[in-house]
Amino acid sequence: MHHRAYCMLMSSSTRPTLCSIASLAYRVCRLNSRNSILLARPRRIRLPPWSSAVYKTLSGTIPQSYRFQQQQRGFIDLKTMSFHPNSTADYIIVNELTLPAIVGHDAWHRPKLQPVTVSLRIKTSVGLAGSTDHLAHSINYGSVCKAATKAIQENEFSSLEHLAESLAGIILGDELRAEWVNVKVEQPKSLLRADAAGLEIIRRKDGVREGRDKITIKDLKVATIIGVNACERLERQQVIINLTLYKPESSNSEPAFASIYDHKKILDVVVDHVEASAYLTIEALVTGIAKVVCLDCDVDSVTVRAAKPSALALARSSEVEISRQKSYFHSLTAASTQKKTHDVFIAFGSNLGDKFALIRDALAELNKRGIRVLKTSSLYESLPMYVEDQDTFLNGVCQAQTTLTPVELLHELQDIENSFGRVKLVDKGPRNIDLDILLYDTQVEFLTEPDLTIPHASMLEREFVLRPLCDIAPDLPHPQTSVTFASHLSALPGPSTVYPRVLLSPSIPSLQPNSPTRPTHIMAIINLTPDSFSDGGIYNIDNIEATVNRAVKAGASIVDLGGMSTRPFAEDVLVTEELERVMPAIKAIRSSSDPAVRNVTISVDTFRASVARAAVNAGADLINDISGGLHDADMISTAIELDVPIVLMHMRGTPKTMNSLADYPDGVIETVGRELEERLDAALNAGIKRWKIILDPGLGFAKTREHNLQILRDFGKLRARKALNGVPWLLGPSRKRFIGDITGVSKPDERQWGTGAAVTACVAGGADIVRVHDVDEMVKVAKMADAVWRQ
Numbered sequence: 001m002h003h004r005a006y007c008m009l010m011s012s013s014t015r016p017t018l019c020s021i022a023s024l025a026y027r028v029c030r031l032n033s034r035n036s037i038l039l040a041r042p043r044r045i046r047l048p049p050w051s052s053a054v055y056k057t058l059s060g061t062i063p064q065s066y067r068f069q070q071q072q073r074g075f076i077d078l079k080t081m082s083f084h085p086n087s088t089a090d091y092i093i094v095n096e097l098t099l100p101a102i103v104g105h106d107a108w109h110r111p112k113l114q115p116v117t118v119s120l121r122i123k124t125s126v127g128l129a130g131s132t133d134h135l136a137h138s139i140n141y142g143s144v145c146k147a148a149t150k151a152i153q154e155n156e157f158s159s160l161e162h163l164a165e166s167l168a169g170i171i172l173g174d175e176l177r178a179e180w181v182n183v184k185v186e187q188p189k190s191l192l193r194a195d196a197a198g199l200e201i202i203r204r205k206d207g208v209r210e211g212r213d214k215i216t217i218k219d220l221k222v223a224t225i226i227g228v229n230a231c232e233r234l235e236r237q238q239v240i241i242n243l244t245l246y247k248p249e250s251s252n253s254e255p256a257f258a259s260i261y262d263h264k265k266i267l268d269v270v271v272d273h274v275e276a277s278a279y280l281t282i283e284a285l286v287t288g289i290a291k292v293v294c295l296d297c298d299v300d301s302v303t304v305r306a307a308k309p310s311a312l313a314l315a316r317s318s319e320v321e322i323s324r325q326k327s328y329f330h331s332l333t334a335a336s337t338q339k340k341t342h343d344v345f346i347a348f349g350s351n352l353g354d355k356f357a358l359i360r361d362a363l364a365e366l367n368k369r370g371i372r373v374l375k376t377s378s379l380y381e382s383l384p385m386y387v388e389d390q391d392t393f394l395n396g397v398c399q400a401q402t403t404l405t406p407v408e409l410l411h412e413l414q415d416i417e418n419s420f421g422r423v424k425l426v427d428k429g430p431r432n433i434d435l436d437i438l439l440y441d442t443q444v445e446f447l448t449e450p451d452l453t454i455p456h457a458s459m460l461e462r463e464f465v466l467r468p469l470c471d472i473a474p475d476l477p478h479p480q481t482s483v484t485f486a487s488h489l490s491a492l493p494g495p496s497t498v499y500p501r502v503l504l505s506p507s508i509p510s511l512q513p514n515s516p517t518r519p520t521h522i523m524a525i526i527n528l529t530p531d532s533f534s535d536g537g538i539y540n541i542d543n544i545e546a547t548v549n550r551a552v553k554a555g556a557s558i559v560d561l562g563g564m565s566t567r568p569f570a571e572d573v574l575v576t577e578e579l580e581r582v583m584p585a586i587k588a589i590r591s592s593s594d595p596a597v598r599n600v601t602i603s604v605d606t607f608r609a610s611v612a613r614a615a616v617n618a619g620a621d622l623i624n625d626i627s628g629g630l631h632d633a634d635m636i637s638t639a640i641e642l643d644v645p646i647v648l649m650h651m652r653g654t655p656k657t658m659n660s661l662a663d664y665p666d667g668v669i670e671t672v673g674r675e676l677e678e679r680l681d682a683a684l685n686a687g688i689k690r691w692k693i694i695l696d697p698g699l700g701f702a703k704t705r706e707h708n709l710q711i712l713r714d715f716g717k718l719r720a721r722k723a724l725n726g727v728p729w730l731l732g733p734s735r736k737r738f739i740g741d742i743t744g745v746s747k748p749d750e751r752q753w754g755t756g757a758a759v760t761a762c763v764a765g766g767a768d769i770v771r772v773h774d775v776d777e778m779v780k781v782a783k784m785a786d787a788v789w790r791q
Contacts (some may be wrong), residue, residue: 377468715765
């Protein structure tokens with residue numbers, strides 16, 4: 001009947017119309033007495049828009065519908081004259097048919113029978129079968145199941161892909177005559193740590209490929225450290241991972257796909273990565289998994305979904321899913337190979353030889369090798385750990401930038417150690433220089449390589465690492481715990497056992513700003529000016545040696561030479577005049593025949609970089625800048641280049657204008673502390689080593705009487721600010737006007753008693769150096785104050 005109807009239509013001498021097709025349908029139906037008929041419509045026939053005239057032509061027992069069978073199928077409702085294309089989303093489904101089969105190897109690498117689950121989706125139109133309720137117009141899922149079962153039970157398969165291709169061939173074959181099939185096969189027992197390994201393919205009868213073949217790993221369960229909460233950083237929790245790997249677009253070789261995308265290899269790579277990781281977020285976890293799958297397993301494209309079942313109390317899990325291609329990570333890798341700069345934190349230490357000099361030279365070597373040192377901590381003296389029969393250590397931390405990879409950086413640090421002649425005879429034993437990578441980038445992942453662990457494995461148990469690290473980055477969280485390093489430091493048991501050290505010169509012991517038993521150093525003021533407020537014109541080149549000799553014998557450990565007065569309203573002098581006053585004095589001291597004079601620590605009191613440079617080159621040991629580096633833009637860089645300590649004093653304006661700027665609405669302690677923190681941070685960012693900086697609150701400079709008293713009274717609060725930890729302090733209360741106002745002594749050189757009381761307050765508050773005129777008297781005051789406050 002179908003053939004006859006087709007011949008009747010094609011024999012027509014005129015172009016077929018909808019009306020002729022409908023008339024033919026009517027005639028055929030009368031002959032066939034069926035409710036529907038099947039017609040073949042050649043591609044060349046175009047159906048015109050439906051017309052109401054068509055309906056008028058047809059009457060009586062016109063069939064309800066008939067079906068066109070061509071590339072596209074559809075129905076025409078002849079009563080309403082409307083065309084209904086067949087649904088492209090109709091499927092016959094056999095879901096999770098489970099059978100025993102030999103497919104590759106089991107979880108123990110044996111070719112054994114194991115369960116295999118098969119799911120089949122066969123695309124077809126069920127419209128006609130649905131309207132007629134006649135199974136002959138559909139594909140019998142019972143037949144599909146029998147055919148699949150027979151194939152699985154009667155054959156052995158080398159892989160899931162082999163099985164899937166075999167089933168697809170059967171479904172599309174002459175017996176079942178499907179046009180399109182989606183085959184999904186899973187092995188629930190083939191992987192020890194995942195619920196199933198799977199493969200999914202789509203095949204068409206015409207051979208046209210649709211979609212990309214997919215390999216799956218279902219519900220891989222791994223315990224790892226993940227999360228931002230403190231409790232999550234201490235204990236592993238389970239994550240459930242699902243992976244979908246896509247066949248490369250260019251690949252036409254099924255065996256190659258199966259061999260490259262090996263379930264067990266991929267599972268091992270993922271498990272190793274996740275177990276060694278300590279991510280803060282699921283987003284980072286899935287990105288890290290996608291990266292190792294694409295790059296380490298040579299996978300072209302992957303979808304990763306990870307779930308944290310323990311994250312939400314009232315939800316099954318929190319989950320993140322991403323899809324990434326290998327090219328995504330190749331582009332990141334390419335960018336990183338273009339000399340990307342990385343922030344690193346490096347710990348250094350020494351307990352042999354000249355420790356200060358070795359550390360200085362090691363940091364200089366880092367810079368020479370392109371590892372640019374950005375910031376340094378204070379230097380801390382610590383007792384040896386693990387191997388206790390050795391000298392104390394000098395330790396610190398620096399933040400640096402490098403283009404090296406972690407392993408390359410490790411090798412460079414080891415090469416520097418070797419160049420310094422380090423010989424490691426005993427693990428954790430004596431060493432002249434020790435360089436260790438603590439962190440690599442601020443958003444560092446947990447990384448382990450041979451001979452290298454990042455973050456450093458023992459850093460959280462070592463105060464001599466945490467304390468200097470907190471000088472630079474106290475609020476930086478540890479990558480594994482997500483707890484700040486300041487919090488880790490505060491959690492260490494017992495009192496502090498490390499103290500900062502500052503070396504002013506080889507002639508005096510290094511300063512110990514945090515030691516409770518440290519002595520107070522006396523800095524003797526020697527003004528080589530005619531107009532200083534209390535001693536102008538007293539000292540000159542003719543009596544400089546005798547002056548220094550008296551100061552040193554009285555107990556001063558530092559002499560401070562000034563060539564320009566900084567009293568209120570003082571006039572500036574020319575640079576040449578300042579140099580003419582200072583340089584001869586320095587040369588006279590350094591050429592003295594008296595060793596006590598010749599070896600004294602010399603400070604140059606100047607805010608001019610050119611004067612500081614000339615003075616240091618002539619023999620000065622440190623720079624005392626009343627402006628804190630603000631009056632001369634070259635001062636900080638000069639101190640860095642000369643590698644000498646510098647005193648940064650708090651001051652506002654100039655000697656001419658400072659008295660008008662004594663306004664502290666937030667309180668003098670808070671404001672001075674904040675402004676000194678800014679000066680310290682600027683100096684550190686410029687490259688001055690933290691152990692080369694001394695701070696001075698600037699008594700008498702842009703301060704009223706009450707401000708000065710407040711500083712003396714609450715100096716301990718100023719010194720206790722976290723950002724200023726470990727930095728030594730210099731205070732200069734000597735003969736200041738506020739002392740004269742309080743004591744009623746108008747002549748500056750008669751203010752010894754008031755100065756002595758102020759010096760006692762300085763020592764009680766924690767001063768490391770006190771700058772004074774009356775050396776003999778103030779040495780005695782400081783000794784008494786030390787006996788009270790420092791024993």
